[in-house]
Amino acid sequence: MTYRRFSFTIMALIVLLVALVLACLAFGSVDIPAGKIVDILTGKGSGNKAWDIIIMQSRIPMIATAALAGAALSISGLLLQTTFNNPLAGPSILGVSSGAGLGVAIVILAMGGSLGGLLGENVGSYMAILLGALMGAGVVLVILIAFSAIVRSNTMLLIIGILVSYLTSSVVQLLNSVATEEGVHNYVSWGFGNFSGVNAAQMPIYAGIIILALIASAMMVKPLNALLLGTRYARNLGVNVPMTRNILLVITGVLTAVVTAFCGPIGFIGLVVPHIARMSLGTSNHARLVPATILAGADIALLCALVSVCNPHGIIPINAITPIIGVPIILYIILNRRRIQYFN
């Protein structure tokens, strides 16, 4: 019974993924006939150089970036929710994204205009940004671990996450006041959220790190399930709780930091998608939850990407779209928490 529901859900998510990938190839600010797109993809070329470039260097990288970012943020949210035993945890609400953002801000603003665009061709500059994001996310995660040992309340931990976000944004504004105009501009446009920031040269690093971290999370299925019973039961089942928690938070930090560095601080996806996966599968068993979360995350991010490029007046920032999808789902979950199995 449950297995059929699982295979059905996975199939549906894959079909949706294919449909969204095709839609993202076909639609955009420039109209390219479907036949020509097929010609470009099969290597024949469309005869129009601009179209070739748009498909190969803009739409395909954007599709890959969005799908991977969605999967990464969603798994990040799932791991945070299980680790902190808190269904409303997520990388943005707990301040992990803001922490990564602060790291990015320090690097961008310190380098000022010398970057020549946000994530330039220069390997050194985007590695510096990536490193900044990793450090920032890491610091916030350490703060969260420290507080979670002191405050036992889930709500308080969320509030601490929100306070951390406020603190980081005030530090960023202080930095802005002393930074160059170009640095500030770069930082502000990065903050809108954008799946077009990863170029072909950066793709192997971006995709490589995310895929490795996703594989690592799939290998943590057994201790994740034990943690559903709380730390004492997990220990009784032979789980080394501190070590497991550290591994999970490192995976979370890496996933959030990479996506934040390349795409900006993207909200809601990490919080919402694990719930979509749980509700559609009807389980909190991570063996089924992890693959469904990865696929659903990719789907949602591609949907946001599609909406963002379908505006004739220019690209809509991703962060203007995610709350519209995310907030109703969160409200639904909060209002129905007594009926939803995994809250009980």
Next chain:
Amino acid sequence: MNDNNAIFTTRDLAVGYRNGKNTVTLLKELNLTLEKGKLVALLGQNGAGKSTLLRALTCDERPLAGCIEVNGRNLAEMSQKDRSRLIGLVSTERIQAGALTVTELVGLGRQPHTGFLGRLDEEDRGIVRQAMTDSGIIGKADEYVASLSDGERQKAMIARALAQQTPIIILDEPTAFLDVASRIETMRLLQTLAHERGKAVLLSSHDISQSLMLADELWLITTDRQVLTGTPADLIKAGAMDHLFENRSIHFNPTILDYSF
């Protein structure tokens, strides 16, 4: 196993808590023995140190002094994995497993025995089914944990500990939130597990009369922080039951196996 029936012994164990620089010792010089095939009830008033003692016995808290040996091996020096094959736990911790089926929840008990990804093979599934049958929850095998009553949930948690196939099962207040019928059922189940499956079962309880009727042995934490052990009959005869509560206006009444004014 050992030649004699003792599988779990404490040697000069002291338990308590550390409060900043201060150490508060609740119980000390404990030399307790838990035997195969016996149901032992730990009784004591609130704050006497029942939970603290159990947390030390399950290695969730480091003892202030002394050690715990299982089959002659020091529990504290074992790996987490080895311990997980010796002691099964049923605690009062809130669990987040509402969206697991009972079978999945009980299946988590196989974790100490399964591989890296925790997949269950045919044998594991058989053990899980048997554990659910033994604890009388097999009828709810495919139901969500969230849909269970408190009593059913406790049976599922006991089934989970059974699936772990440990010689020792330790339960922290297993009947705390249950109605009378579920309490009796749970206690009978634990008695059966001890007597028929040869498990060493230790539970803490507030239910004096139930414990006196069903337990093979009692560990009584008295008001002067001693732990008296013995069969219920011996302890009653020795008048030990009158040292369980500080309140002088209540007295143990052996005819009803409970306290009265």
